[in-house]
Amino acid sequence: TPKSSSRQQPKKKEMPKTKPTKKPASNSRRKKVVSISEDPLEKLDDLANELEIALSQTNQEQPSQNMPHMASFLSDDDDED
Numbered sequence: 001t002p003k004s005s006s007r008q009q010p011k012k013k014e015m016p017k018t019k020p021t022k023k024p025a026s027n028s029r030r031k032k033v034v035s036i037s038e039d040p041l042e043k044l045d046d047l048a049n050e051l052e053i054a055l056s057q058t059n060q061e062q063p064s065q066n067m068p069h070m071a072s073f074l075s076d077d078d079d080e081d
Helices: 003-036 041-063 063-080
Strands: none
Touching: none
């Protein structure tokens, strides 16, 4: 058993070694953030376009079907009250 305990000590010394390697990882993360903030408007435009398309699609599919469902839900709650 004494050997295993002495083995654990070097392992603890390895831990700090992994900490410096974590710093570059956070650095690469920062680079990603920078690239995102480089053209946030473009990304926003893309998102807005996607949203508009998705919304128009769902509206064309069944615009009035969703509303009655919600209305019936609300009226049900009112009736119970």
